[in-house]
Amino acid sequence: MFPAYSLLLSFATLATCFAQPQPVPAPRPAAAALAPDRLSRIDRNLQQFVDQDKVAGAVALVLRDGKPVYEKAFGWTDKEAGRKMTTDTLFRIASQTKAITSAAIMALIEEGKIGINEPAGNFIPTFKKTTVALKNESGAAPARRAITIADLLTHTAGISYGREPHIASLYEAKGLGPAAGNGWYTADKDEPVCDTMERLGTLPFVSQPGEAFVYGYNTDILGCIVEKASGMPLDQFIRTRITGPLGMKDTRFFVPTAERERLATVYYSGPNGRIVRAAEGSKGQGHYVDGPRKSFAGGAGLTSTARDYARFLEMIRNGGALGGIRILGPRATALMTTNQSGTLHSATGLGFGFGFQTIDRYGASGMASVGSFGWGGAYGTTYQVDRQARLVVVLMIQLMPNSTDIQPKFMTSVYQALTE
Secondary structure, eight states, rough: OOOOOOOOOHHHHHHHHHHHHOOOOOOOOOOOOOHHHHHHHHHHHHHHHHHTTTTTTTEEEEEETTTEEEEEEEEEEEETTTOOOTTTTTTEEEGGGHHHHHHHHHHHHHHTSSSSTBGGTTTTTSSSOOOOEEEEEESSSOOOOOBBBBHHHTTOSSSSOOOOOOTHHHHHHOOOGGGGSSSOOOOOOSSSSSHOOOOOOSSSSSSSSTOOOSSHHHHHHHHHHHHHHHOHHHHHHIIIIIIITTTTTBBSSSGGGGGGGGOOOEEEEOTTTTTEEEESSTTTOOBBBSSSSOHHHHHTTOEEEEHHHHHHHHHHHTSEEEEEEESOOOOHHHHHHHHOTTTTTTTTTEEEOSEEEEEOOOTTTOOOOOEEEEEEEEESOOEEEEEETTTTEEEEBBSSSSSHHHOOOOOOEEEEEEEE
C-alpha cells in the first residue's frame, strides 16, 4: 500500500513518489495447520475403538486447503483373515452415493436437460400421479401436487424406504422395503434401476410432497432420471462426467473380482458392544463384488476409498472444480450446500440442501462451522466439509448396525486440533 497523500499534492511530487521503490508488504502468515501434538489425539481415539474390539478397522483422512494433513489406517480390513486396513481399502459407502448422484442431476440441470422444479413424472410415467397412504385407515389419497426434482433432492417428496407398518406389506409385495433387506439395499437386484423405480411409483408414499422431510428412495429415483435425461446408464454417466475426470478410479458400483480382498469386511455391534462378523447377504456383506451390473442404486450403491471420496468433496468445496477440471458451476454447488428444505429442520439447526445435510447453527453438529455440510452411510462411513475451517474430513468404517460413538468423537478430535 502507498502512504496516504493530500488531494493537493502536486503532480511532480506524485511522479517522484511513483518513481521511487516502494516498500514490499510483509507476507501474510501461512495458514495455521492442525497442531501436531493435538492431532495425535486422533490416533489414540481411533486406535482405542480397535483395541476395545468396537470396530475392526478404520481409515481417516483430513484435507486442509485441499492438501492432506492427516491420513491413517487402523486395525483390520478383514480381522479373521488377518488382512490389515490400508488407506486404499474399499468401503461400501451406501448413502454417501446420494451426493454424487445429486451432482449428476445438477450437471444435467446446468445443461437444461432437467429443470429444478420439473415434475419427476416427465421422466418416469408412474410418477405422473402418485398417492399417499392413509395412516389410520386402509387405502390412499391422491397427492395434492406433482413430485418435483427439488423435492427428491431435498428428501421432501414424502417417499420413505417403505418400512412403516401401514405400507410395509405393499412394498414387500413389490420387492422393495422389507423385501430388500435393509430397504435401501438393491445391489442384488438383476434389473435396471429404472425398472425398480417405475414399480416404486405405483406404491403409496407416506407424506404429501413438500410437507415433511422423509428419508428414502428419493435419490434412487434421481438415478433413474439421470439415465432418462442423459440417455446412458447411471454408472456410465457418473464415470464419464464425475469420477473419471476427477481421477476417482476406485469409486464404482461393483468391485471387480480381482480386487475383492481390497473390500473391507462388514461387522456389527454385538450385545456387549464388541464386533461380530456380519453374515453374507443383503443385511450383511451384500453383493458388491462383480455384481449383476444392472442395478445402479443412485441412493446407496457405490463403493469407494477415503481418498477418492475426499476428491469429490474437495471439488464441491472448491465451487465445482478441482485440478483445472470443472464438474459444476459455483452457483450449482452453492445450491447443493445451502439449506433448501426451509424450516423443516429449524429446531435442530440442521437443514438439507440438494444432496447434503447443512449446518445452520453453530453447535448443531459438534464444532462444525455454520455453513458446513456432510452426511454418511449406513455402513458407518461419514464425512464433513467445513468451508470456514477449509476442511474436508472423511472417516470410513464398515459397522452395521453401529452402537459406537466413533463418528462424533472422531470429528471432535479433528476440530480440537485446529489452532485458529
